[in-house]
Amino acid sequence: MTSPVLECENVVKELGKGAGMVVALKGVDLALVQGELTLLMGPSGSGKTTLLSILGCILTPTSGTVRIGGITTNGLKPEELASLRRKHIGFIFQSYNLFPTLTALENVRIALDVIGRKGYPAAQRAEEVLREVGLGGRLQNYPANLSGGEQQRVAVARAIASSPSIVLADEPTAALDGENGHAVMALLARIAKEQNRSVLAVTHDPRTLGYADRVVRIEDGKIVGEERRPQGLDAPEITDLTKRRKAHA
Amino acid sequence: MILTLAFRNLFHDRIRLAVTLVGILFSIVLVAIQLGMYLGSSKMITAMIEKSNSDLWITTFGAKSFEEGGILLTSRERHQALATPGVKAVIPLVVAFAEWRKPGGGSTRVVLVGTDAEDGALEPWALVAGDWEDIKSPDAISADDTYFRELGIEGLNDTAQIANGRVKVKALTHRIRSFTQSPYVFTTLTRARNLLGADSDKATFYLVQLEPGANAEAVRQELTARIDGAEVLTKAEFRDRSLRQWLFRTGAGLALIGGALLGIMVGTVIVAQTLYSSTKDHLNEFATLRALGSSSGYIYRVILAQAGLSAVIGYLLGILISLGILYLSRNTPLPLVMTPGLAASLFGLTLFMSAISAISAIIKVTKIDPAMVFNR
Numbered sequence: 001m002t003s004p005v006l007e008c009e010n011v012v013k014e015l016g017k018g019a020g021m022v023v024a025l026k027g028v029d030l031a032l033v034q035g036e037l038t039l040l041m042g043p044s045g046s047g048k049t050t051l052l053s054i055l056g057c058i059l060t061p062t063s064g065t066v067r068i069g070g071i072t073t074n075g076l077k078p079e080e081l082a083s084l085r086r087k088h089i090g091f092i093f094q095s096y097n098l099f100p101t102l103t104a105l106e107n108v109r110i111a112l113d114v115i116g117r118k119g120y121p122a123a124q125r126a127e128e129v130l131r132e133v134g135l136g137g138r139l140q141n142y143p144a145n146l147s148g149g150e151q152q153r154v155a156v157a158r159a160i161a162s163s164p165s166i167v168l169a170d171e172p173t174a175a176l177d178g179e180n181g182h183a184v185m186a187l188l189a190r191i192a193k194e195q196n197r198s199v200l201a202v203t204h205d206p207r208t209l210g211y212a213d214r215v216v217r218i219e220d221g222k223i224v225g226e227e228r229r230p231q232g233l234d235a236p237e238i239t240d241l242t243k244r245r246k247a248h249a
Numbered sequence: 250m251i252l253t254l255a256f257r258n259l260f261h262d263r264i265r266l267a268v269t270l271v272g273i274l275f276s277i278v279l280v281a282i283q284l285g286m287y288l289g290s291s292k293m294i295t296a297m298i299e300k301s302n303s304d305l306w307i308t309t310f311g312a313k314s315f316e317e318g319g320i321l322l323t324s325r326e327r328h329q330a331l332a333t334p335g336v337k338a339v340i341p342l343v344v345a346f347a348e349w350r351k352p353g354g355g356s357t358r359v360v361l362v363g364t365d366a367e368d369g370a371l372e373p374w375a376l377v378a379g380d381w382e383d384i385k386s387p388d389a390i391s392a393d394d395t396y397f398r399e400l401g402i403e404g405l406n407d408t409a410q411i412a413n414g415r416v417k418v419k420a421l422t423h424r425i426r427s428f429t430q431s432p433y434v435f436t437t438l439t440r441a442r443n444l445l446g447a448d449s450d451k452a453t454f455y456l457v458q459l460e461p462g463a464n465a466e467a468v469r470q471e472l473t474a475r476i477d478g479a480e481v482l483t484k485a486e487f488r489d490r491s492l493r494q495w496l497f498r499t500g501a502g503l504a505l506i507g508g509a510l511l512g513i514m515v516g517t518v519i520v521a522q523t524l525y526s527s528t529k530d531h532l533n534e535f536a537t538l539r540a541l542g543s544s545s546g547y548i549y550r551v552i553l554a555q556a557g558l559s560a561v562i563g564y565l566l567g568i569l570i571s572l573g574i575l576y577l578s579r580n581t582p583l584p585l586v587m588t589p590g591l592a593a594s595l596f597g598l599t600l601f602m603s604a605i606s607a608i609s610a611i612i613k614v615t616k617i618d619p620a621m622v623f624n625r
Contacts (some may be wrong), residue, residue, distance in 0.1 A: 058622075083544075085540070085541070109250055
């Protein structure tokens with residue numbers, strides 16, 4: 001069995017203080033391995049995004065342990081957590097969070113710049129990943145001139161540009177229509193399979209189920225179920241996207 | 250990419266950029282004008298001292314400036330000075346405020362400078378009409394062409410009256426300005442004494458020239474010991490004393506420096522406000538950078554680059570406008586002065602001001618919660 005690249009044990013997260021305090025996570029255990037697309041599903045307020053934030057070293061747990069690439073994050077300072085994110089994690093956000101003043105190419109380049117990859121090699125790498133997600137012809141477009149699906153694909157390119165071992169996606173299809181939602185999920189599945197990354201997507205979108213290797217269900221701050229799904233990369237939409245990508249290239 | 254992002258953030262909101270640049274520009278122009286006036290004033294105050302060919306100045310005790318020395322030194326002090334080892338020459342100079350009666354009626358004050366140019370201590374410079382030989386002719390004086398209106402004259406050969414004596418303009422200087430706004434009028438030493446009703450052995454200053462190789466400080470100490478009731482100052486000391494008198498005891502310099510400080514403060518506040526609001530608008534982007542794993546330093550560098558770019562653009566615009574104002578001021582009673590040192594200092598000041606302005610934005614960004622990227 002492959003050892004987990006990211007795992008958490010008995011993670012508890014309390015939000016707020018005093019009478020207004022809410023326990024968002026109540027002892028969560030989860031392990032992610034390479035080559036898998038895992039969906040974290042649950043209703044609103046179940047703690048999905050809080051767990052994603054903790055796994056991504058953006059929030060720190062009230063108690064419990066998080067390990068990334070074998071490093072325990074407990075007690076690390078914000079700058080050390082940022083360094084862990086740089087080395088191991090790529091993020092995809094529900095609202096894309098692209099820089100409106102930068103082109104698609106620059107949006108990807110800045111993620112490389114942050115980790116110290118600069119100049120022509122960085123530009124080349126940014127172009128390469130944008131071609132990979134099917135945006136080879138939209139390199140110089142600003143986010144405002146891209147569709148929602150294209151913007152999310154830029155975000156995916158940005159997340160994978162530095163070749164992180166873990167990709168965390170927060171509701172990646174929530175702002176997209178059916179076709180674009182499928183396209184983005186297919187892309188994430190391919191990233192997990194072809195690039196041997198661990199991809200965790202938080203979602204409550206049932207359209208995404210067909211792309212998952214594994215589905216983890218969370219309710220009221222606790223993991224309540226987990227199932228493995230065999231189809232993975234064989235989902236028809238993935239094949240479609242691959243064809244489309246090849247045709248575009 | 251830091252510069253690219255900073256540049257795009259700046260130019261994304263053109264109105265805010267314009268406000269920022271106006272803030273910096275206003276600040277630069279104000280500081281340049283105030284300090285230009287300060288330098289211009291300093292230059293006017295010290296021009297006579299700087300132009301003199303002397304190592305030491307003997308003045309009456311407590312003489313505050315070039316214009317306020319009184320006519321109190323006698324030939325006794327001169328002989329004492331001449332007998333001092335290391336002294337080559339002791340050249341008298343008469344300087345005093347005097348009433349100038351305009352040919353068309355009315356009067357104004359002038360600073361009458363009596364000197365014998367042949368002695369080589371001080372002579373009128375920037376002569377554009379006439380020469381020293383003309384000034385030596387009967388009743389002759391030189392006047393400055395920028396003060397014609399104040400003096401009520403139109404050019405060469407016009408006549409006027411200084412104190413009790415008639416004078417005739419036989420030479421013209423160009424742009425020898427006076428901080429006191431009382432124009433400098435040059436004439437011979439003897440004529441100055443006559444016009445002012447001073448005894449023939451009296452002087453305001455003795456300008457001391459030293460033998461080659463003489464130790465100025467040693468001679469100064471010897472002169473101080475020998476001459477009672479008079480002070481012996483180096484050129485630099487007398488220059489500094491004149492500056493203190495006119496710029497600081499009168500408050501004029503403080504007003505100029507105060508104006509410059511006000512300019513710096515106003516500029517800093519405007520830039521700080523616009524930079525802060527820009528940072529606030531781009532907070533989500535900074536949070537995204539943080540979520541992508543950027544260090545705090547990376548984000549600070551983006552903000553500082555924004556401040557730096559604003560500073561450079563604002564400075565270039567500001568210095569261009571300042572140079573234009575300087576050019577326009579060249580024929581006014583108080584011409585502004587810009588030196589390479591002042592221009593460089595202004596650039597340093599602009600960068601410093603912008604860096605200070607970035608502090609509030611950096612504090613805002615320091616408190617950024619990267620988790621906000623999930624809340625949009």
